[in-house]
Amino acid sequence: MRKNRFISAAAVIILIVAGGFCVSGCGGSSKAPATPGVLQIVAAENFWGSLVSQVGGEHVEVVYIVSDPNADPHEFASTAATARAFASADYVILNGAGYDSWGDKLLSASVNPHQKVLKVADLLGKKAGDNPHFWYSPVYVNQVVEKMRDDLTALDPKNAADYRQQYQALLSSLAQYQNRITSIGKQFRGTKVAATEDIFSYLAEAADLDLISPPSFMQAVAEGDDPPPQSLVEFQNQLKNKEPAVLVYNQQTVTPLTEGIKKLAADEGIPVIGITETIQPPDASFQEWMDAQLILLENALNAKALGK
Numbered sequence: 001m002r003k004n005r006f007i008s009a010a011a012v013i014i015l016i017v018a019g020g021f022c023v024s025g026c027g028g029s030s031k032a033p034a035t036p037g038v039l040q041i042v043a044a045e046n047f048w049g050s051l052v053s054q055v056g057g058e059h060v061e062v063v064y065i066v067s068d069p070n071a072d073p074h075e076f077a078s079t080a081a082t083a084r085a086f087a088s089a090d091y092v093i094l095n096g097a098g099y100d101s102w103g104d105k106l107l108s109a110s111v112n113p114h115q116k117v118l119k120v121a122d123l124l125g126k127k128a129g130d131n132p133h134f135w136y137s138p139v140y141v142n143q144v145v146e147k148m149r150d151d152l153t154a155l156d157p158k159n160a161a162d163y164r165q166q167y168q169a170l171l172s173s174l175a176q177y178q179n180r181i182t183s184i185g186k187q188f189r190g191t192k193v194a195a196t197e198d199i200f201s202y203l204a205e206a207a208d209l210d211l212i213s214p215p216s217f218m219q220a221v222a223e224g225d226d227p228p229p230q231s232l233v234e235f236q237n238q239l240k241n242k243e244p245a246v247l248v249y250n251q252q253t254v255t256p257l258t259e260g261i262k263k264l265a266a267d268e269g270i271p272v273i274g275i276t277e278t279i280q281p282p283d284a285s286f287q288e289w290m291d292a293q294l295i296l297l298e299n300a301l302n303a304k305a306l307g308k
């Protein structure tokens with residue numbers, strides 16, 4: 001059960017963003033006609049879509065399947081438009097590890113023998129049951145964009161020099177948010193923090209923060225299940241004792257349980273900040289989105305350290 005967390009995927013609208021298109025739950029809508037000589041790419045989520053758009057530049061057209069903050073990749077219901085996008089794509093990018101299993105079904109129905117597929121989980125050696133929020137790890141992000149460069153080069157070798165150049169430009173741009181992670185780690189290494197979901201786990205690890213929330217609580221909430229009662233009690237006690245410096249929550253999760261945790265943290269004077277699963281606003285680049293969230297985290301940690 002995936003909770004009262006998201007509205008139906010049928011409410012997702014078509015949105016042209018950052019060189020890509022979103023097609024999901026749109027009542028038969030389809031993407032624009034393909035431009036001759038341009039690679040057609042389908043990215044299951046807009047965070048991977050943003051990155052491959054930047055590596056590919058003018059040589060690619062990218063369809064983002066899930067971009068709307070109210071659409072849950074776990075529950076996405078494919079449409080005829082989505083199936084057509086998958087079938088006609090030169091390159092398909094899925095997150096994997098059970099996060100977008102609907103994409104596997106569409107791939108299995110595809111008869112395009114020349115199509116290249118990147119499953120991020122497979123690239124990283126991950127499987128279903130592992131934390132699937134790979135885009136919150138800067139190390140994983142860098143591995144993925146390198147693979148995107150290699151795959152685009154294999155599909156379109158005549159533009160290999162452009163892909164290499166755009167890849168290097170992307171790495172330079174990603175360095176801003178990744179350097180901020182390093183800076184947070186240097187200043188706040190070992191600081192105790194809490195989170196309602198395991199979406200924050202990779203980022204906390206990268207920033208050398210001590211994520212103390214009960215793992216069973218975070219995983220249950222992320223999967224839409226009720227957490228074990230003892231994990232809820234443990235989490236509440238951590239907040240009542242003012243152990244974490246900051247509480248991070250998923251803004252795309254709205255349940256009585258998470259709202260109660262947020263209220264308890266606020267009542268105890270613990271700063272509460274939100275992060276999202278998909279790029280918000282949808283027209284931002286991946287790195288702009290990440291950096292904006294990190295600034296919120298950095299400010300909250302600074303405020304707590306100063307006793308504000």
